[in-house]
Amino acid sequence: AQSVTQPDIHITVSEGASLELRCNYSYGATPYLFWYVQSPGQGLQLLLKYFSGDTLVQGIKGFEAEFKRSQSSFNLRKPSVHWSDAAEYFCAVGAITGGFKTIFGAGTRLFVKA
């Protein structure tokens, strides 16, 4: 069965510091991978996606993620965090069967300290 694990429930980083959010997935075929961000009271916003090709993908707001098939990972990174990045981040895998329904991880809440 497909699953997504985000091992860190919450992370605190200083503004201006680098960020890496971890994500591991379980899926029987080549996955479609996503990172979403959700601010309090807001809907899910897509940060970036990986379908195929270059394993380093660039997204919005200066985020990037790297797909590593050997490690079943899709970690999200940002070189310099801004206070406005404080939010909940969800890694997700899209299942090719089932109409591309999306399986989400439990999320990592990012806190940014001044």
Add this chain to the structure above:
Amino acid sequence: DTGVSQDPRHKITKRGQNVTFRCDPISEHNRLYWYRQTLGQGPEFLTYFQNEAQLEKSRLLSDRFSAERPKGSFSTLEIQRTEQGDSAMYLCASSLTNEQFFGPGTRLTVL
């Protein structure tokens, strides 16, 4: 605005009452999905439609839940005899390819 819209944004109801939520997808999208998100968790898949056909339902979708998409456009999700455990954010998404676009959600509180 051509994004996914959901109505209402908030719903407070008493246990045992029925509630209905509406989702309007992006107009050219043929797939529509419903998810449920509880506090501190990621969204969980409930069901999806391709055009008007409901093609998959999660085990999470008990008999009290029913979803429709009668003309392949908007969709409704009804919960009968609500329970406190139904309190959650109900998210709708639509897609044409393998990327889903999410609406703002309907937050349900069952007292």
